[in-house]
Amino acid sequence: xxxxxxxxxxxxxxxxxxxxxxxxxxxxxxxxxxxxxxxxxxxxxxxxxxxxxxxxxxxxxxxxxxxxxxxxxxxxxxxxxxxxxxxxxxxxxxxxxxxxxxxxxxxxxxxxxxxxxxxxxxxxxxxxxxxxxxxxxxxxxx
Amino acid sequence: xxxxxxxxxxxxxxxxxxxxxxxxxxxxxxxxxxxxxxxxxxxxxxxxxxxxxxxxxxxxxxxxxxxxxxxxxxxxxxxxxxxxxxxxxxxxxxxxxxxxxxxxxxxxxxxxxxxxxxxxxxxxxxxxxxxxxxxxxxxxxxxxxxxxxxxxxxxxxxxxxxxxxxxxxxxxxxxxxxxxxxxxxxxxxxxxxxxxxxxxxxxxxxxxxxxxxxxxxxxxxxxxxxxxxxxxxxxxxxxxxxxxxxxxxxxxxxxxxxxxxxxxxxxxxxxxxxxxxxxxxxxxxxxxxxxxxxxxxxxxxxxxxxxxxxxxxxxxxxxxxxxxxxxxxxxxxxxxxxxxxxxxxxxxxxxxxxxxxxxxxxxxxxxxxxxxxxxxxxxxxxxxxxxxxxxxxxxxxxxxxxxxxxxxxxxxxxxxxxxxxxxxxxxxxxxxxxxxxxxxxxxxxxxxxxxxxxxxxxxxxxxxxxxxxxxxxxxxxxxxxxxxxxxxxxxxxxxxxxxxxxxxxxxxxxxxxxxxxxxxxxxxxxxxxxxxxxxxxxxxxxxxxxxxxxxxxxxxxxxxxxxxxxxxxxxxxxxxxxxxxxxxxxxxxxxxxxxxxxxxxxxxxxxxxxxxxxxxxx
Numbered sequence: 001x002x003x004x005x006x007x008x009x010x011x012x013x014x015x016x017x018x019x020x021x022x023x024x025x026x027x028x029x030x031x032x033x034x035x036x037x038x039x040x041x042x043x044x045x046x047x048x049x050x051x052x053x054x055x056x057x058x059x060x061x062x063x064x065x066x067x068x069x070x071x072x073x074x075x076x077x078x079x080x081x082x083x084x085x086x087x088x089x090x091x092x093x094x095x096x097x098x099x100x101x102x103x104x105x106x107x108x109x110x111x112x113x114x115x116x117x118x119x120x121x122x123x124x125x126x127x128x129x130x131x132x133x134x135x136x137x138x139x140x141x142x
Numbered sequence: 143x144x145x146x147x148x149x150x151x152x153x154x155x156x157x158x159x160x161x162x163x164x165x166x167x168x169x170x171x172x173x174x175x176x177x178x179x180x181x182x183x184x185x186x187x188x189x190x191x192x193x194x195x196x197x198x199x200x201x202x203x204x205x206x207x208x209x210x211x212x213x214x215x216x217x218x219x220x221x222x223x224x225x226x227x228x229x230x231x232x233x234x235x236x237x238x239x240x241x242x243x244x245x246x247x248x249x250x251x252x253x254x255x256x257x258x259x260x261x262x263x264x265x266x267x268x269x270x271x272x273x274x275x276x277x278x279x280x281x282x283x284x285x286x287x288x289x290x291x292x293x294x295x296x297x298x299x300x301x302x303x304x305x306x307x308x309x310x311x312x313x314x315x316x317x318x319x320x321x322x323x324x325x326x327x328x329x330x331x332x333x334x335x336x337x338x339x340x341x342x343x344x345x346x347x348x349x350x351x352x353x354x355x356x357x358x359x360x361x362x363x364x365x366x367x368x369x370x371x372x373x374x375x376x377x378x379x380x381x382x383x384x385x386x387x388x389x390x391x392x393x394x395x396x397x398x399x400x401x402x403x404x405x406x407x408x409x410x411x412x413x414x415x416x417x418x419x420x421x422x423x424x425x426x427x428x429x430x431x432x433x434x435x436x437x438x439x440x441x442x443x444x445x446x447x448x449x450x451x452x453x454x455x456x457x458x459x460x461x462x463x464x465x466x467x468x469x470x471x472x473x474x475x476x477x478x479x480x481x482x483x484x485x486x487x488x489x490x491x492x493x494x495x496x497x498x499x500x501x502x503x504x505x506x507x508x509x510x511x512x513x514x515x516x517x518x519x520x521x522x523x524x525x526x527x528x529x530x531x532x533x534x535x536x537x538x539x540x541x542x543x544x545x546x547x548x549x550x551x552x553x554x555x556x557x558x559x560x561x562x563x564x565x566x567x568x569x570x571x572x573x574x575x576x577x578x579x580x581x582x583x584x585x586x587x588x589x590x591x592x593x594x595x596x597x598x599x600x601x602x603x604x605x606x607x608x609x610x611x612x613x614x615x616x617x618x619x620x621x622x623x624x625x626x627x628x629x630x631x632x633x634x635x636x637x638x639x640x641x642x643x644x645x646x647x648x649x650x651x652x653x654x655x656x657x658x659x660x661x662x663x664x665x666x667x668x669x670x671x672x673x674x675x676x677x678x679x680x681x682x683x684x685x686x687x688x689x690x691x692x693x694x695x696x697x698x699x700x701x702x703x704x705x706x707x708x709x710x711x712x713x714x715x716x717x718x719x720x721x722x723x724x725x726x727x728x729x730x731x732x733x734x735x736x737x738x739x740x741x742x743x744x745x746x747x748x749x750x751x752x753x754x755x756x757x758x759x760x
Contacts, residue, residue, distance in 0.1 A: 050580060053594040058267055058335070061697055062596065068696030068749055069216060069269055096260045101216065101235055101270065103263040110588050135596055136540060136576060 033082070033118065034126040041126065041137040048123030049137050051116040055107065063134040064127050069102075077128040082121050089117060168278050168322060169407055171225070176678040178224045181274040181319035182556060183634075183675065186469035187404040189558035190635045191676045195683035196758060197638035201652045201662045203759050207684070210248050212751040214238065217671050217692020219554070220274030220319055221632065222753065224677035224686075225296070230277065231753060234692070235263060235270035235287045241299060244679045248755075252299030258288045262310040265587060267335040268694040271317050271671075273402075273554070278322035279347055285329050289316045291345060293327075303350035307331060307343055312586050314338045321403040323412060323442040326353050330399030330414065334462065337394035337420040337590035342403070342438075344445060354445035358397025358416040358433055359383045365433060366445045373450050374501055374522050386430040386455075394584055395427075396420035397434040401464025401554050405442065406480075409497055412442045413469070413482060415453075417462035422548075423579035423592030424533035430455040435463040437484060437492075439499060449499030451522060454488050458532045459513055459577065460548035460593075461488035466556040467496075472564060474502050474615050483614050485557055485568050487550025488524070490517055493614050505617025507610065508551040508570060510600040513544055532577040532593065540578040540594075547575035547597040549628070549694055556673060557612075558635035563655055565620055566612040567641045569629035574600050609633070609643055609651075611658060621658035627743055630695045631687070632673025644670025644687055646695055647746035650756065668750025669743070671695055682757060690751040691743070 035042040041049075052064065059070030066072030077085065092106035107113040113120070126132035171179040175192045183189045196204065212218065214233040222231040228251065229242040236258055241251040263270055266287060276283040281302060282294045289308035294301055307329055308314030313336020320329045326344040333340060339360060344353040356366040360383055371378050384392055398417035405412045416438070419431035435454040440447050454461050468483045474493055482496035489511030493503035504517035513531060514524035528534045532541040549571055557568040575597045582592035599606050607628040611620040631644030639655045646669040652662040669691030676685045 050578075050594055054580075054582060054591055055588075057595070058591075058697070059264065068692045094260065101214075101260060101263055103260045105261065105264040110585060111583055112585075112588075136578070136594065 032125070032129075033122040034132075035140070036126055036131045037140055039133075039138060040140045040142060041132065042140055044119050045122045045126055045132070046137055046139050047116060048119035048121070051112060052120050052123055055110065055113045056120070059104070064124050065134065070104075073124050074127045077124045085121055086117055089113065177226065178222070178675045178677050179277055180321070181220060181223070181276060182402050182404070182466065185405040185407065187402055187466045187556065188468055188470065189556055189633060189673070190560055192637045193676055193678065193683045194637040195678070196636065196640060196685065198640050198654050198661060200758060201638070201640050204652060204662050204664075204685070204756050205759050206664060206666075206754050207757045208248055208755050210240075210242065210753040212238070212240070212688070212690070212753065214690075214751045215749040216690065216751070217269040217271045217696055218688040218690030218751055219271040219317075219671050219673075219693055221673040221675040221688060222686050223275060223277055224675070224679075225277055227679065228296070229686075230275055230282055230296070231688070232272045232275045232284055233751065234272055234690070235260075235266075237272050237284060237286045239275060239282065239284055239294065239299070241282075241296070254284070254294055254299045254301070256284070256286050256290070256292065258286060258290075259310075262288045262315055265310050265313050265336060266315050266317065266332070269692040269696055271693050273317060274319040276320040276322050276327060278327070281347060283320045283322065283327050283347075285316045285318060285320050287315055287317070289314055289331060291316075291320065291327070291329050291350070293347065293350060305345060305350045305352070308333075308338070310587070312336070312338055313588070313590075318400045319402070321405065321412075322347060323405050326442060328403055328412065328442070330401070330403070332398050332400040334396035334398035334417040334420060335422075335591055336587065337396065337584050338398070339393055339395055340398045340416065342399045342414060342445075344442070356438075356440060356445045356447070358399060358436070359387065359392040359395040359419075359431070365447070366440070367447050367450070371447045371450065372499060373452070375498060378450065383432045386432040388428055391427050394420055394590065395431065395434065397436075398462065399464065401462070402466035402556060404467045404469050406469055406496060409480070410441060410443070411439045411448060411496070413437065413439050413467035413496065415463035415465060415467065415484070417464050418457050418460045421582055421590045421592040422460055423537060423582060424456060424458040425537045425579055426581065426592065428456070431457065435461065437463060437467060437482070437494070439496065451494065451499055451501065453486055453490070453492065453524075455523060458534070459488070459544065461486065461550055463487070465552060465554060468557065468559055468566070469496055470559055470561075470614075472614060481614070483559070483566060485552045485566070485612075487546070487553060488513070489546045489551035490514075490524075491612060491614070491617060503614065503617050507568060507612055507619065508546065508572060508608070510545045510572065510574065511551060513546075533579050537579050537581060540576055542576045543574055543601065544577055545574040545600055546571060547573040548577070548595060549573060549597070553630070553694065555630050555671070556632040558633040558641065560635040560641075560655055562637065562639070563611075564613070566614060567633045567635050567643075567655075568610050568612050569631055569633055569643055570608045570610055571606065571628040572599060572603065572608050573597050573606055573628065607646075609653070609658070623653065623658050623660070628695055630669075630671040630693060634674040634676055634685070636676060642674040642685060644672065644674060644689070646670070646691060646743055648689055648691070650674070650685075650687055650754065664756070666754050667752045669695070669747040685756045686753060688753050691747050691749060695743075
């Protein structure tokens with residue numbers, strides 16, 4: 001599949017997935033894509049933390065806290081919808097000038113990210129909503 | 143004379159080689175303490191200066207005399223060169239190079255601005271750093287982020303030649319300082335987190351044509367090993383690398399060569415180390431993974447390895463072996479020895495015979511190191527402690543309280559040696575980690591990591607760094623200055639009995655060489671991850687250092703690696719699924735509660751890009 005077509009496919013799949021979730025679940029579930037009980041998280045959110053660490057930590061720091069070269073996502077996620085988040089992750093974002101060299105690469109073709117994008121969103125949203133602290137999350141049932 | 147007392151100056155140095163000028167000139171220049179012509183100060187990487195105008199008695203009168211903004215933010219590693227009346231420095235991406243006129247208060251003589259595709263930025267695992275330019279033969283050599291190696295006319299900044307050393311689309315990038323040896327310029331490559339097959343390459347300084355390339359892993363004709371190559375005195379034999387990898391994994395094997403290179407002109411050997419094997423998930427790459435994590439001694443004319451020594455076989459911690467190889471002639475266990483001293487990421491300080499590759503000393507330079515109990519001096523192999531060996535119980539298991547953390551007891555920030563005390567002055571990290579490997583797939587140009595990581599100070603402590611004085615023949619710490627954050631700058635030792643280093647909050651510090659007592663400090667505009675250099679101009683001694691927080695230390699910027707309101711809950715969280723050991727039950731959680739008050743690096747400093755030059759008040 002040509003590159004452009006693959007990106008479109010990946011993005012379409014995501015939006016389709018998100019749309020389906022919104023239709024099928026309650027409004028509240030859509031606001032809260034994670035399950036956190038007693039400080040412990042569901043499998044999806046835990047996987048989001050793991051995939052975040054593999055692909056996002058190197059620029060955005062441990063646990064979404066930011067670094068000297070990637071913004072604090074716990075803050076960023078408070079100001080965007082899941083669709084906006086997906087768009088940036090899939091397509092990337094470049095901001096290069098005399099004052100800054102911020103380049104977020106597109107992850108639309110990265111299997112380890114795009115397959116688990118909902119999980120990564122769930123993890124970051126749990127962090128942003130203040131229901132999950134830093135460090136490796138405990139899993140429900142642990 | 144810088145370090146010349148340590149070596150015999152072999153007179154028959156004007157070899158049959160064609161352009162001896164790059165050879166003689168650079169060796170001669172590197173012995174002039176008034177200049178700083180090699181990125182690491184001298185070929186032996188001692189970072190020792192015989193300048194003694196600034197002394198332990200007058201350094202309290204040091205002050206910043208002039209400053210220069212590089213115009214770039216992000217991590218500023220490396221340091222400036224000073225050749226004659228001109229200072230040369232490079233910046234993080236976009237890797238601008240400046241020539242500053244010391245006769246005119248640092249006026250810019252020329253500026254070289256490479257044009258690089260910014261898509262290389264996200265392929266640089268640990269910030270867009272550049273560890274400095276090299277000089278030889280009237281040329282300045284720049285190793286760019288996109289792996290281009292370019293030769294510039296030192297007088298005008300005009301580009302003389304340019305070659306592409308690697309391919310960022312495959313995750314290959316450039317961060318290291320090149321080294322000129324005779325008529326060749328040597329350069330490594332980065333990308334151990336991206337599954338590259340790393341190498342060191344030599345280009346002819348005259349025209350940039352390739353002379354040789356030695357890979358870190360692969361068949362013998364790629365790694366440039368022959369029948370005479372030994373490890374700990376024994377020939378390594380055919381296929382020493384590929385037989386320690388499964389199938390074709392060596393092709394994406396890592397072994398990055400992004401650290402420092404040193405050179406012994408008398409033995410005619412260059413020395414450097416290789417980094418971690420790819421991936422960070424050891425379960426996916428069984429075998430010793432040679433020759434990652436290895437110290438190499440190679441002939442600089444041909445690249446052929448004389449000896450090699452792998453420090454961390456089948457790495458399970460990301461303990462890259464790229465830190466500087468310091469070449470000193472010292473007594474080791476009572477014997478005068480041509481030694482190589484190396485403070486590895488894995489927390490062990492190694493002393494080897496640099497001629498034969500024999501292992502003489504291997505001791506922990508941070509008492510908290512726990513992944514191995516010791517190094518077996520017969521086999522050279524570490525005695526690994528399974529509890530602290532990620533992957534030993536398979537994937538998807540969280541290994542907690544492993545010390546040191548992946549960033550090691552020391553990373554690339556280079557140590558200094560003083561022949562006056564016989565001690566090494568080492569900037570260290572004091573950090574432990576939780577590490578959980580999991581399965582990942584390889585995609586060219588994408589991270590090939592496969593492990594989660596949480597980092598924090600050792601239990602019961604709240605400092606993330608120490609600056610230590612180390613005795614290489616006993617393997618003991620002589621004095622230790624605790625620092626709140628990892629000490630990420632290169633050290634400098636001088637004949638004035640002063641040792642300099644920089645801190646992540648931004649302090650340039652001067653301490654007494656004998657006792658470690660702090661004699662002077664000044665807070666520069668941003669955290670220091672650069673190396674402190676010294677030179678003279680107009681008969682006056684100066685000390686120069688770049689400020690600009692970042693590098694891998696910058697990953698912890700926002701929260702100093704961890705920041706928690708309630709340390710106890712956090713600690714339970716990170717050790718959650720791990721069966722508590724007797725040691726853990728005995729832990730003083732009250733002590734750990736104090737750690738909760740630990741402040742973030744971002745409370746002390748922000749991004750910056752400034753060179754500060756210090757001198758005694760006029």
